[in-house]
Amino acid sequence: MKILVTVKRVEDPESKIKVKPDGSGIVTDGINYKVNPFDEIAVEEALRLKDAHGGEVVVLSVGGSETTAEIRSALAMGGDRGVLVKTAGIVGADVASRLIQKVVEEESPDLVLMGKQAVDDDQGQAGQRLAERLGWALATQASKRASLESDEEKAKKPGLEFDGSALKVTREVDGGLEDLSLSLPAVVTCDLRLNQPRYASLPGIMKAKKKELKEIDAGGLGVALDEPVKVLGLKPPPERAGGEIVPDVPTLVAKLKSEAKVL
Numbered sequence: 001m002k003i004l005v006t007v008k009r010v011e012d013p014e015s016k017i018k019v020k021p022d023g024s025g026i027v028t029d030g031i032n033y034k035v036n037p038f039d040e041i042a043v044e045e046a047l048r049l050k051d052a053h054g055g056e057v058v059v060l061s062v063g064g065s066e067t068t069a070e071i072r073s074a075l076a077m078g079g080d081r082g083v084l085v086k087t088a089g090i091v092g093a094d095v096a097s098r099l100i101q102k103v104v105e106e107e108s109p110d111l112v113l114m115g116k117q118a119v120d121d122d123q124g125q126a127g128q129r130l131a132e133r134l135g136w137a138l139a140t141q142a143s144k145r146a147s148l149e150s151d152e153e154k155a156k157k158p159g160l161e162f163d164g165s166a167l168k169v170t171r172e173v174d175g176g177l178e179d180l181s182l183s184l185p186a187v188v189t190c191d192l193r194l195n196q197p198r199y200a201s202l203p204g205i206m207k208a209k210k211k212e213l214k215e216i217d218a219g220g221l222g223v224a225l226d227e228p229v230k231v232l233g234l235k236p237p238p239e240r241a242g243g244e245i246v247p248d249v250p251t252l253v254a255k256l257k258s259e260a261k262v263l
């Protein structure tokens with residue numbers, strides 16, 4: 001099975017994000033970048049599917065030259081080769097999906113695995129837009145029935161079941177789980193409970209340096225690079241007011257009734 005897996009370079013979700021005083025973006029000084037956490041799950045799933053069924057894992061990213069670092073991270077986990085579609089910087093979900101579509105048409109994978117959303121803008125749109133453009137089957141928020149602590153998880157079995165023709169996907173929906181059967185080729189976006197991504201080993205990091213990483217200039221792909229959705233401005237959330245210590249429960253209840261009006 002040939003699997004194309006997408007990785008986006010995002011601000012480290014553990015960093016403290018500050019909005020610029022003019023609201024035009026975030027302060028990037030001192031911010032670390034890493035692979036979008038949902039994409040690490042997609043990479044792990046691609047590697048498990050390859051272990052179970054054979055094939056190839058191609059890691060794709062869209063971004064500036066610095067994005068090769070995130071592609072190499074995925075190659076260090078075990079991806080076979082990388083493709084970078086070079087843009088002037090990070091692009092939105094619509095442009096990203098158009099550029100990814102071009103690479104998918106060139107590579108003809110059986111399956112595209114993506115994160116369910118990128119944690120920098122939380123749009124959760126790229127997978128849906130890509131599947132629509134390709135006319136392929138789509139499953140979003142792929143999850144797993146077994147707990148991440150289970151023996152099955154410890155045995156590193158894939159959460160997506162492939163029987164040679166159909167791909168069985170369990171997805172998280174409001175109030176439960178939904179089972180889907182997809183014919184390939186398909187796009188699947190991955191949720192938190194699908195697997196526990198592996199850490200790259202030292203030999204893996206060394207090998208990744210020598211793996212093929214093809215760079216394609218986005219300008220040559222015939223895709224309009226102007227964003228249909230523009231961010232007009234960012235605002236930090238209002239400062240939290242300080243808490244208050246009350247002497248006893250009756251005072252607390254009275255305050256919840258009269259001040260907070262939640263009772």
Ligand SMILES: Cc1cc2nc3c(=O)[nH]c(=O)nc-3n(C[C@H](O)[C@H](O)[C@H](O)COP(=O)(O)OP(=O)(O)OC[C@H]3O[C@@H](n4cnc5c(N)ncnc54)[C@H](O)[C@@H]3O)c2cc1C
Pocket residue numbers: 172173174175
């Ligand atoms: C595990 C889990 C955690 C989540 N956590 C959060 C969270 O923290 N924050 C958050 O905001 N959301 C969260 N969500 C998402 C949220 O609960 C809803 O699932 C989501 O907003 C709805 O998207 P959908 O694709 O499921 O619905 P859809 O079925 O795609 O519906 C989306 C909208 O499309 C329109 N629509 C759909 N069908 C029709 C129709 N036939 N006619 C007219 N209009 C239609 C309606 O306006 C509808 O509200 C979570 C979901 C899950 C499963």
